[in-house]
Amino acid sequence: MRSSNNLIGLVNFFTFLLSIPILGGGIWLSSRANSTDCLRFLQWPLIIIGISIMVVSLAGIAGACYQNKFLMWLYLFAMFFVIAALIGFIIFAYAVTDKGSGRFVMNRRYLDYYLHDYSGWLKDRVTDNGYWNEIGSCVRDSGVCKKIRRDLNGVPETPQMFYFRKLSPVESGCCKPPTDCGYTYVNETVWIPGGEMVGPNPDCMLWNNDQRLLCYQCSSCKAGVLGSLKKSWRKVSVINIVVLIILVIFYVIAYAAYRNIKRIDNDEPVGEARMTKSHPSHFQI
Template identity: 85%
Template sequence: MRTSNHLIGLVNFLTFLLSIPILGGGIWLSSRANSTDCLRFLQWPLIVIGISIMVVSLAGFAGACYRNKFLMWLYLVVMLLIIAALIGFIIFAYAVTDKGSGRTVLNRGYLDYYLEDYSGWLKDRVSDDSYWGKISSCLRDSGACRKIGRNFNGVPETADMFFLRRLSPVESGCCKPPTDCGFSYVNETGWDTRGGMTGPNQDCMVWSNDQSMLCYQCSSCKAGVLGSLKKSWRKVSVINIVVLIILVIFYVIAYAAYRNVKRIDNDEPAGEARMTKSHPSHFHL
């Protein structure tokens, strides 16, 4: 029994350590929500799952140390629910970020983003006018477009240099007009709109050289936020999948050790003797 308790304690300790990357992923998403993605509800499921794993692991560890079978049982039940929740979150993350990506542009290092390339629940939420007002305000306050400017020895970068840059989805969608508008480059966030086309892309009419406006109300900006969210969620989901696989392995080990503890407490013999006890013979010689 002591060996089984030690094994359960070790598994709980390792499970506690596994909660750290999950919690870290949630905190990382939270930091991006305050600066880049500006969507503040997506990180909370991960943070809650990470904290829950920590608390449950400590309960299971205490149960193993003090040979408290109730705490061990509670660990197994709650951890099973947490594993199910983590699986659900991973499926949800991939489902809502499944469609949509940037379009390559001829002679450009960056991608252009179009809202019609995206679909589903996340697009509807981001596109909602009342919700987008909060997101666009967050983007302005975070200075996402102020960081796009570059100087080389005090000399601003040229158009050719800018066109070869690999901009983030938010920078491409919110800080410059769509390429098909045909505007002439002045600087990273300033464009000469004379002679450019005004349709069929409605964002060409929305673009403004006013640094407080730029393309924050463009559909391309909404698409850029969706593209940024997709990248963030996919990175976190890869970590979550690895953690989930290890977590399931640890759970199986803990469950087997718990059953062994119960068997010993009930003085149940192993192997064939246990089968004999489960199905006793009617004849005793």
């Protein structure tokens, strides 16, 4: 029984350690939300799951140390729902970021982003006027388009140098006009009409060289935010899948150890009865 308790305590300790990357992923998404992603409510489910695993693991450790079967049972019961919630979050994260990606552009290293390439709940959330006013302001205030400028020791960046830069989805969607608008490059955030427009694109009329406007109201900017969210969520989801697999393995081990403790407890009265029968008292009258 003591060895089973020690095993459950060890499993709970490792489970506690596994909660750290989950909580860290939520905090990282939160920091991304404050910089470019700007969709602040998405990281909270992950943070809550990480904290829940920490608390439940501590309860399991306490139950193993003090041989409290109620706390160990509570750990198994609560961890089952935490694992189910983590599975649900992973499925949700992949479902809402399933469609949409940047498009390759000839003679460009960066990708262009188009809103109609995306669909589903996340797109509806981002494009909602109430949400986008807040998200667009957040992207502008983050200074992401100011940071796109490079210092080349006083040498101006040529168009070809810019075309072969690797831009983030937000930088490509919000800080420059779409390539098919045919704008002529002046610098990273100043473009003027003059090229040949390829097809009708409403964003071409929305671009403005005013640094407070740029393309923050463009569909390409919304698509860039969706592209950035997809990259962030996919990175976190890969970590969550690895953690989930290990959590399930640990849960099965802890459950088997707990059942072993119950079996030993149930066998003890029988064992004691057998000892009494095998060694009757010599003081019977």
